[in-house]
Amino acid sequence: MARVRLSVAERREELLRAAIEQIEARGVAAVRIADVASALGVSNALVLYHFSTKEKLVAAAFTYAAEGDLAHLRKLLGRRTSALRRLRAAVRWYAPTGQAKGWRLWIEGWAVALREPALRDVTKELDQQWKAAIAEVVTEGVAAGEFRCPDPAAAALRLTALLDGLAVQLTSYPGAVPRARAQQWVDEALARELGLPGEE
Numbered sequence: 001m002a003r004v005r006l007s008v009a010e011r012r013e014e015l016l017r018a019a020i021e022q023i024e025a026r027g028v029a030a031v032r033i034a035d036v037a038s039a040l041g042v043s044n045a046l047v048l049y050h051f052s053t054k055e056k057l058v059a060a061a062f063t064y065a066a067e068g069d070l071a072h073l074r075k076l077l078g079r080r081t082s083a084l085r086r087l088r089a090a091v092r093w094y095a096p097t098g099q100a101k102g103w104r105l106w107i108e109g110w111a112v113a114l115r116e117p118a119l120r121d122v123t124k125e126l127d128q129q130w131k132a133a134i135a136e137v138v139t140e141g142v143a144a145g146e147f148r149c150p151d152p153a154a155a156a157l158r159l160t161a162l163l164d165g166l167a168v169q170l171t172s173y174p175g176a177v178p179r180a181r182a183q184q185w186v187d188e189a190l191a192r193e194l195g196l197p198g199e200e
Contacts, residue, residue, distance in 0.1 A: 008050075011046075011050065012050050012060075013064075014040060015036060015040070015047055015050055015051070015057070016060060016061045016064040016065075017064075018036050018039045018040050019031070019036050019057055019058065019060075019061035020061050020064070020065050020105065021039065022035045022036050022039060023058065023061060023062075023105060023108060024104055024105055024108075027108055028058055028108045028109070028111070028112045029112065031054075031058070032054070033047050033048060033054055033057065036057065055116060055118055055119070056118070058112070058116075058119060059118045059119050059122045062105065062109050062119060062122055062123070062126075063122050063126065065102050065105055066102070066106075066122075066126040067126075069102060070126065070129055070130065070133070072093070073090055073093075073094065073130065073133055074133060076089050076090045076093060077090050077133055077134075077136070077137050082141070082144075082146055083137050083138070083140045083141030083144060083146050083147075084141055084146050084147060084194070084196075086137055087134070087137050087138065087141065087190065087194075088187075088190065090133075090134065090137070091134075091159065091163070091186060091190055092183070092186070094130075094160075094163055095163050095166065095167075095182070095183065095186050096163065096166050096167035096169075096170040096171065096182065103167045103170075103171045104171055106123075106164075106167070107167070107168060107171055107172065109122075109123050110123060127160075130160055131153070131156045131157055131160055132156070134155075134156035134159060134160065135152040135153045135155070135156035136152075138152035138155055138156060138193075138194070139152045141194070146194075147194035147195055147196055148194065148195035149193060149194055149195060155193040155194075158189070158193065159189060159190065159193060162185070162186065162189050163186065166182045166185070166186070169182075170182060
């Protein structure tokens with residue numbers, strides 16, 4: 001049966017989804033252009049036509065996956081409700097105990113970014129967008145008098161650093177930290193950052 005002819009944008013998206021699956025299965029270091037091509041039943045040359053190197057494919061795949069999560073984060077933070085409710089929903093979704101996917105991909109990306117400048121630039125930019133989105137809602141909540149936070153940018157950095165660290169523990173060492181305990185720590189940290197007495 002002949003393959004359906006895809007537009008350039010559709011083909012790129014198909015390749016990126018396949019690359020993400022292969023990275024999650026094999027790891028960034030081990031994945032090859034041939035693995036992505038084989039998963040789709042296409043030639044290596046087709047993958048290289050769209051992404052001239054493995055490094056460019058990996059960076060693009062990482063961006064594609066992370067931008068999907070960022071879009072969901074912005075949707076949660078853009079709801080028409082209090083800043084506190086939006087922050088709690090976003091932090092609980094983003095937390096490694098929540099529904100956010102892709103922690104294995106992020107951890108792989110961080111490891112490779114230590115030696116790969118292109119991926120380091122991508123991960124840094126995406127990380128800054130996460131922090132900026134959280135800081136913006138904290139700022140809105142302070143302006144609305146919902147809670148107190150003298151430095152929303154620093155609060156966003158501390159919260160995401162806690163979430164990232166817990167993700168490493170829960171993803172790399174299953175059972176090292178009970179999920180309920182991790183969620184409790186996240187809730188307590190959010191309450192501290194916002195000057196709240198505790199969970200409502």
